[in-house]
Amino acid sequence: xxxxxxxxxxxxxxxxxxxxxxxxxxxxxxxxxxxxxxxxxxxxxxxxxxxxxxxxxxxxxxxxxxxxxxxxxxxxxxxxxxxxxxxxxxxxxxxxxxxxxxxxx
Numbered sequence: 001x002x003x004x005x006x007x008x009x010x011x012x013x014x015x016x017x018x019x020x021x022x023x024x025x026x027x028x029x030x031x032x033x034x035x036x037x038x039x040x041x042x043x044x045x046x047x048x049x050x051x052x053x054x055x056x057x058x059x060x061x062x063x064x065x066x067x068x069x070x071x072x073x074x075x076x077x078x079x080x081x082x083x084x085x086x087x088x089x090x091x092x093x094x095x096x097x098x099x100x101x102x103x104x105x
Contacts (some may be wrong), residue, residue: 019055022048029096040093047083050076 026048029041054076061073087093 015055016059019052022051038092038095040087040090040096043083043087043090044096047080047087050083051080054080 026045029044054073057076058073
């Protein structure tokens with residue numbers, strides 16, 4: 001990280017922190033009682049896993065100083081945005097935020 005400005009260092013730290021936040025939200029979405037059969041949830045999970053895999057690959061390529069634009073890595077981010085966009089547009093998205101029925105003790 002030598003030779004980086006404070007803004008570049010802040011962004012380098014923000015990416016992994018954002019991934020941790022996204023992973024925490026994914027875990028919350030998939031807690032027991034979640035709507036695993038919901039198409040929007042499935043698209044959110046697929047997009048999130050794609051994001052995490054390609055962000056890890058991006059970090060490794062950055063460390064090796066071999067990252068370039070226009071590679072397969074960029075297609076991974078396109079897949080992530082597409083999956084989340086489709087999840088938002090799918091009619092089942094309204095069920096994701098609906099309260100779950102109470103469980104009997």
